[in-house]
Amino acid sequence: MIQLKIHGNLLNWIKNFLTNRQNMVKIGKCFSNCYTTENGTPQGSSISPLLFIIMVNDFPKLSKYTSDAFFADDCTIWRSGNNCAQIIFHLQQELDLISDWCQKWGFKMNTEKSCGIVFTNKIINLSSIILKIGGKKYHLMIRLNY
Numbered sequence: 001m002i003q004l005k006i007h008g009n010l011l012n013w014i015k016n017f018l019t020n021r022q023n024m025v026k027i028g029k030c031f032s033n034c035y036t037t038e039n040g041t042p043q044g045s046s047i048s049p050l051l052f053i054i055m056v057n058d059f060p061k062l063s064k065y066t067s068d069a070f071f072a073d074d075c076t077i078w079r080s081g082n083n084c085a086q087i088i089f090h091l092q093q094e095l096d097l098i099s100d101w102c103q104k105w106g107f108k109m110n111t112e113k114s115c116g117i118v119f120t121n122k123i124i125n126l127s128s129i130i131l132k133i134g135g136k137k138y139h140l141m142i143r144l145n146y
Contacts, residue, residue, distance in 0.1 A: 001054060039106040060097045088129055099134050111136045
């Protein structure tokens with residue numbers, strides 16, 4: 001936030017807003033025990049989406065041949081070309097860069113919900129395509145275009 005020239009009372013207020021928060025879950029008439037979170041912003045707060053945008057403002061710059069898009073806290077990356085092996089090699093480099101960034105800032109990627117899709121008009125062996133996030137292989141699907 002300092003790099004974005006957020007300072008003074010506003011910065012202090014945001015620090016206080018995010019630090020040592022006591023949380024409790026309510027389901028019906030039942031309440032959980034109090035707990036604190038390691039990182040993140042409170043759900044339902046009007047300032048939380050803005051703070052999240054500030055947090056992902058330094059998302060890694062990917063190569064000029066790889067594109068990315070965000071929707072809320074979901075990110076998609078894609079790359080196209082004629083050489084599948086080369087595409088996979090470069091996508092893995094991008095995933096490693098993103099994984100390092102996530103580790104640096106305390107983000108956790110959900111590899112259970114992550115998947116890759118191959119769009120091609122060629123016959124390929126899906127088992128030959130291996131992409132990993134944090135050392136864990138993620139699911140691939142294939143879409144053949146004829």
